[in-house]
Amino acid sequence: MEKRLAGKVAIVTGGGTGIGQGIAIRLGSEGARVIVDYIGDPAGAEQTRQAIVQAGGEAHIQAADITVCQDIENLVDTAWQTYGSADILVNNAGMEHKSNFWDTTEAEYDKILSVNLRGPFFLTQKFVQKLRAAQRPGRIVNISSVHEDMAFPGFATYCTSKGGLRMLMRNLAVELGPLGITVNNVAPGAIATPINKSLLADQPKLDALLKNIPLGRLGKPEDVAGLVAFLVSEDAAYVNGATYVIDGGLMRSYHEQ
Numbered sequence: 001m002e003k004r005l006a007g008k009v010a011i012v013t014g015g016g017t018g019i020g021q022g023i024a025i026r027l028g029s030e031g032a033r034v035i036v037d038y039i040g041d042p043a044g045a046e047q048t049r050q051a052i053v054q055a056g057g058e059a060h061i062q063a064a065d066i067t068v069c070q071d072i073e074n075l076v077d078t079a080w081q082t083y084g085s086a087d088i089l090v091n092n093a094g095m096e097h098k099s100n101f102w103d104t105t106e107a108e109y110d111k112i113l114s115v116n117l118r119g120p121f122f123l124t125q126k127f128v129q130k131l132r133a134a135q136r137p138g139r140i141v142n143i144s145s146v147h148e149d150m151a152f153p154g155f156a157t158y159c160t161s162k163g164g165l166r167m168l169m170r171n172l173a174v175e176l177g178p179l180g181i182t183v184n185n186v187a188p189g190a191i192a193t194p195i196n197k198s199l200l201a202d203q204p205k206l207d208a209l210l211k212n213i214p215l216g217r218l219g220k221p222e223d224v225a226g227l228v229a230f231l232v233s234e235d236a237a238y239v240n241g242a243t244y245v246i247d248g249g250l251m252r253s254y255h256e257q
């Protein structure tokens with residue numbers, strides 16, 4: 001594979017599973033040295049690391065809970081201590097929870113917002129502080145969702161967090177552009193990953209969703225990873241403040257029955 005990212009160091013949150021795993025492997029295969037962040041089970045992160053090594057790359061595994069500021073600091077410090085820099089940040093870790101708006105608890109709200117929005121906010125802050133002090137450019141990509149724009153009944157917390165991530169990206173594109181740091185969002189539609197476990201197990205629901213996807217299939221983590229690799233490469237040097245939707249056409253699809 002072309003080594004577009006040789007000499008770069010990338011942090012990928014939630015790198016042990018799903019979309020994050022695909023992204024970490026792709027960035028590593030393109031020559032970036034990767035800090036694979038995970039929480040909980042280290043086996044997935046180890047799988048990611050091995051795949052990167054197999055592709056001729058380098059990776060370091062770091063457990064960090066992005067809802068804890070001390071963990072966030074350690075994560076960025078680890079990149080600088082291990083590889084001498086952190087040039088690329090992929091805010092990928094995220095979660096969703098289904099509940100009717102009127103039943104949603106404070107604890108559910110706090111959990112989703114702190115993983116999907118507060119975590120990226122403070123991790124990005126720490127990432128930027130280090131780059132700014134070193135006067136180095138950088139790349140930030142947030143893995144958002146089509147639901148940064150599109151309603152998703154039963155997922156008000158998720159939509160609130162992703163809508164917030166959209167505005168955070170826009171604001172930071174303007175605020176960090178002068179530092180040579182670009183900020184963009186990638187907005188996946190339905191990708192076959194553990195976040196969609198219950199959907200994947202429910203054939204009628206899955207069939208209904210597939211009818212709304214013009215390409216007729218769910219996305220794969222590798223589909224998303226290719227787009228992220230582009231956005232953090234020199235090929236995207238002039239892309240800043242944009243959301244790239246990757247959903248097989250889902251957002252544009254409407255059918256009269």
Ligand code: BGC
Pocket residue numbers: 096144145146147152188189190191195196199
């Ligand atoms: C959500 C999935 C959903 C998809 C399309 C994603 O952001 O995580 O649960 O199926 O959007 O609606």
